[in-house]
Amino acid sequence: MKLKEAAKKEERLTGGHRLCSGCGAGTVVRLVMRASDNPAVVGCSTGCLEVSTTIYPYTAWEDSFIHNAFENVAATISGVESAYRSLRNQGKMDEDFDFIAIGGDGGSYDIGFQSLSGAMERGHDMVYLCYDNGAYMNTGIQRSSATPKGANTTTSPAGEVIPGKQQYRKELTDIMAAHNIPYVAQASPFKPQDLMKKAKKAFETEGPAFLNVLAPCPRGWRSKAEEGIELTKIAADTCFWPLFEVENGEWKLNYNPKAKKPITDWLEPQGRFKHLFKPENEGLIEEIQEHVDERWETILHRCGEE
Amino acid sequence: MVKPGDGYKDIPKGGLILEAGNAKNYKTGGWRTKKPILDKETCINCHRCWAFCPDSSVLSEDGDVKAEIDYDHCKGCGICAHECPVNAIEMEKE
Numbered sequence: 001m002k003l004k005e006a007a008k009k010e011e012r013l014t015g016g017h018r019l020c021s022g023c024g025a026g027t028v029v030r031l032v033m034r035a036s037d038n039p040a041v042v043g044c045s046t047g048c049l050e051v052s053t054t055i056y057p058y059t060a061w062e063d064s065f066i067h068n069a070f071e072n073v074a075a076t077i078s079g080v081e082s083a084y085r086s087l088r089n090q091g092k093m094d095e096d097f098d099f100i101a102i103g104g105d106g107g108s109y110d111i112g113f114q115s116l117s118g119a120m121e122r123g124h125d126m127v128y129l130c131y132d133n134g135a136y137m138n139t140g141i142q143r144s145s146a147t148p149k150g151a152n153t154t155t156s157p158a159g160e161v162i163p164g165k166q167q168y169r170k171e172l173t174d175i176m177a178a179h180n181i182p183y184v185a186q187a188s189p190f191k192p193q194d195l196m197k198k199a200k201k202a203f204e205t206e207g208p209a210f211l212n213v214l215a216p217c218p219r220g221w222r223s224k225a226e227e228g229i230e231l232t233k234i235a236a237d238t239c240f241w242p243l244f245e246v247e248n249g250e251w252k253l254n255y256n257p258k259a260k261k262p263i264t265d266w267l268e269p270q271g272r273f274k275h276l277f278k279p280e281n282e283g284l285i286e287e288i289q290e291h292v293d294e295r296w297e298t299i300l301h302r303c304g305e306e
Numbered sequence: 307m308v309k310p311g312d313g314y315k316d317i318p319k320g321g322l323i324l325e326a327g328n329a330k331n332y333k334t335g336g337w338r339t340k341k342p343i344l345d346k347e348t349c350i351n352c353h354r355c356w357a358f359c360p361d362s363s364v365l366s367e368d369g370d371v372k373a374e375i376d377y378d379h380c381k382g383c384g385i386c387a388h389e390c391p392v393n394a395i396e397m398e399k400e
Binding site: 003004005006007008011013014015016017018019020021022023024025026027030031053054055056057058059060061062063064189192218225226227228229230 | 307321323326327329330331332333334337338351352353354356358359360362363369371376378380381383384385389397
């Protein structure tokens with residue numbers, strides 16, 4: 001879909017929400033909701049998006065919205081979908097609806113993980129969207145299992161002894177693909193058409209679909225507000241955040257950078273990695289580069305690109 | 307919409323918000339320190355600014371982005387100016 005054409009559709013998330021200036025979650029959600037052709041029932045797990053878009057008595061959502069706790073958005077939306085299916089079978093409803101549960105990385109990788117896994121395994125006809133900004137930004141930047149290695153957060157502070165988060169991030173997209181659901185994709189807002197195309201596939205999929213989208217957070221990444229989208233491009237060019245989809249078990253690469261950039265291009269503009277550039281942490285950058293290279297090789301292999 | 311001073315009888319049951327999208331009545335334009343100014347002559351109508359705006363503040367009408375910028379809600383993040391391929395957007399100090 002051309003952007004010009006997409007712009008003709010109605011806006012589903014209004015302005016006047018209170019996400020930070022330059023927050024990537026707003027961009028991601030706007031683009032994903034553009035791809036829906038039906039009225040939707042939206043749920044958000046606790047996180048920046050939930051609290052900022054629904055500050056009482058305001059809502060930025062043009063669709064039905066259900067407020068949730070941190071751990072249960074996938075359970076809530078799967079329940080709504082089941083109720084809808086029942087009403088439809090009884091002939092009490094005939095309108096088409098889309099069902100979407102949205103969580104940040106904290107609500108998807110960590111706290112809401114079991115309800116997400118359960119909803120996908122039960123096979124509900126719903127979409128789960130994770131906007132991954134790599135930490136619990138809403139409560140003031142605590143590390144999550146999506147936080148990249150070496151990042152400085154308030155619960156993985158970089159100091160003289162420990163240089164930021166000690167573990168690599170976990171690959172939730174792979175874990176969801178291992179659920180053998182019909183559609184799983186990893187996307188990024190710097191390619192808005194690719195993101196909308198994936199969202200459209202997700203909405204049209206019969207059964208569960210999972211989208212994992214990188215969302216820049218200027219506060220948590222300690223980066224410039226205007227550079228957020230550019231950073232998501234750098235993430236793809238350095239192969240830190242590859243774009244791919246898994247459709248009925250078949251892996252497909254969606255973006256292969258012409259020239260793979262060094263991981264320092266991704267680390268340097270972000271203040272959360274500042275300490276990595278001290279002479280004593282030189283080895284750590286090499287380690288991170290090796291890890292990214294290995295991951296990229298794995299993705300290429302799975303996508304049959306070798 | 308519920309207003310300050312409303313009693314419990316005025317508030318919808320369950321604290322529901324009955325008016326969808328009413329956040330547009332809340333103005334976030336005051337957060338801005340820099341204001342995007344769109345040069346309509348230079349603009350090639352690629353819609354990148356429209357797609358990337360986190361605040362739905364680049365308005366597009368009938369496929370034409372040259373319409374206006376919604377200064378009531380634009381927070382001045384500058385993504386539109388930074389991503390514009392032809393530098394048609396300037397960030398001006400408020």
